[in-house]
Amino acid sequence: MAALTPRWSRRDLLKTTAAALPAWFVESSVRPALAAEKSPNARPRVALVGCGGMGQHDARLAKRFGDVVAVCDVDAAHLAAAAKAFKGAEKFSDYRKVCDAPNVDVIINATPDHWHTLINLRAVRSGKDVYAEKPLTLTIDEGKRLVAAVKESGRILQVGSQQRSDATFRLACELVRNGRLGKIERVRTWLPSGLHDGPFATAPAPPGLDWDFWQGQTQPVDYVPQRCHQTFRYWYDYSGGTMTDWGAHHNDIALWGLGKDRSGPVSAEGRPLVDPIPGGYTAPSQYEVKFVYDDGVEHFCRSTSANTWGGGVQGRPGPGEKYHGVQFEGADGWLYVTRGGKLEASDPDLIKTPLPSDAQRLYASDDHMANFFECIATRDAPICDVEIGHRSVSCCHVGVIAIRLGRQVHWNPDSEQFVDDDEANAMVAREQRQAYSYETM
Ligand SMILES: NC(=O)c1ccc[n+]([C@@H]2O[C@H](COP(=O)([O-])OP(=O)(O)OC[C@H]3O[C@@H](n4cnc5c(N)ncnc54)[C@H](O)[C@@H]3O)[C@@H](O)[C@H]2O)c1
Structure with missing residues (x-):
């Protein structure tokens, strides 16, 4: 699946960061801007699971690179609000049906922390790439299981600790x-x-x-x-x-x-x-x-x-x-x-x-959601794997x-x-x- 592959220019970097950044750092961090591939058929199809404040925010950011085709929540009021915000998205109340849906490529999981792992496990095992809100898990045991499942599945999972892309x-x-x-x-x-x-x-x-x-x-x-x-x-x-x-x-x-x-x-x-x-x-x-x-x-x-x-x-x-x-x-x-x-x-x-x-320079990403979609296309590890x-x-x-x-x-x-x-x-x-x-x- 090809996706838009946004890269950041010096102007973008300056726009998204503060004046506190020294010029030497900005110059040395810039990556060449690539022409975005614009084929609409290549846009990943995104499902939002957990339609509260953060979920809707994440889905708005994801809309720059994919189409929000499904929304899922266990609260009908939040589900209705998300369906209104993402017109045309199909409504679900059980995330398992979203994970099983063949027309979904990507899942954004913005449920409360105690739900993160079960949904993330199901999603990667169903072949979906996942933007997983932080904190990744409720317990250490959950994390060990998830690390193994992601490795086994070969899926891309970006954790939503977006300070990594700052x-x-x-x-x-x-x-x-x-x-x-x-x-x-x-x-x-x-x-x-x-x-x-x-x-x-x-x-x-x-x-x-x-x-x-x-x-x-x-x-x-x-x-x-x-x-x-x-x-x-x-x-x-x-x-x-x-x-x-x-x-x-x-x-x-x-x-x-x-x-x-x-x-x-x-x-x-x-x-x-x-x-x-x-x-x-x-x-x-x-x-x-x-x-x-x-x-x-x-x-x-x-x-x-x-x-x-x-x-x-x-x-x-x-x-x-x-x-x-x-x-x-x-x-x-x-x-x-x-x-x-x-x-x-x-x-x-x-x-x-x-x-x-x-x-020694560190993995440079200046847009956390863009990095996720870029890695969906390249299959490289995202910045917060x-x-x-x-x-x-x-x-x-x-x-x-x-x-x-x-x-x-x-x-x-x-x-x-x-x-x-x-x-x-x-x-x-x-x-x-x-x-x-x-x-x-
Ligand atoms: N990256 C950040 O800076 C940032 C900021 C805020 C929140 N978050 C994270 O996002 C997550 C959600 O936070 P929030 O403030 O949006 O919470 P919220 O309570 O507003 O939203 C959570 C939503 O998930 C729904 N939900 C619960 N269980 C579900 C399930 N099994 N299936 C589908 N939907 C389910 C709830 O009904 C609710 O609509 C949290 O884990 C939080 O830590 C991250």
Whole structure:
């Protein structure tokens, strides 16, 4: 299947990134613009599964390269909204039918985290290429299964950690990888805090929402509005709190800069900084974790005191805090990077001075969705392939397990097991409801 193969010019790069980028970096990152193949018959046919805010956003981005031919959701209201937004798309309520549909080439999976893996597994085994929203998995065990399934199927799977396709994050990682900060001693990631609220009352599920299907593999409970759309990410039943929600972005960048994005930490010590309210959100809104890597680099990950809701940051950082982001600290200085093209350094020359011509350069992508469709055409690995997505979120899962246990855990990134720790190893997988399990779905 041929697809549009967009490449970025210097003008595109400048348009999509901030003025903070030094000229030397922009010049050295530009790839030649290729003429796009315009055959309409070659456009991949895309199905959106999970039609909430992010799913519709992703599908709009995908529409530049393919045709949205199907939409699928377990909430009739969200399904109707998506069908209106993507005219002509066929409506589905069961993703298995979408995976089986012969007229679908590509699936965008933007369901809540607890549904990601079962749908991704079914999709790649059905021969579909997948744009899989982050955080890739609910458990480490899910990631191991998915990595194996993607390799076996030969399908393209791009994880939706789009900071990988942001030139400012790439610049920061290239500088770190090439020793600009000297020997790296530590990295800090600040993740937006979760929500601290409750107790919540049960309510009748809205008409048109299949609450049982929505809950999927998790243990069924009465409907509580705050458990469902968008705020599912603050419940351990469906997510890992902001540790996985935002760690899939900033811890991913930390691992990229450290060159450990196909490996992981060797230990993590964590604790909640606030106790959840009984009957409310179960993931502590504030927490801290100290990871250590095999070379002794320390990684301090903690929540900021600014809340997020549905992705937008509310409130201001507390005293001495930065907004969510990543800071690399080495013997010769520090670099802080976050969204919006923000890159700061202990000395501006650390950024301004060009890297030598023989410097190690990283996979350059400046449009995450374009990179996915380009790889569908070339069958090359996308910038955030399944193993990277799995390893980034495994680091976060290890952190969540340390927070939940309130102690230190030792992790072996080669065997992907905790070391001499039955209690932690029992948390690598979760019990699934039989009707929504690996065996039945
Ligand atoms: N890359 C990013 O920056 C980014 C930003 C926001 C959200 N996300 C990710 O996107 C995902 C969705 O987030 P959201 O904020 O759009 O959530 P949302 O609750 O608004 O949307 C999720 C949708 O999936 C539907 N759904 C649930 N189970 C389903 C199933 N089995 N089959 C089909 N549809 C199902 C829900 O009914 C809902 O419409 C999350 O995993 C989130 O982490 C990524």
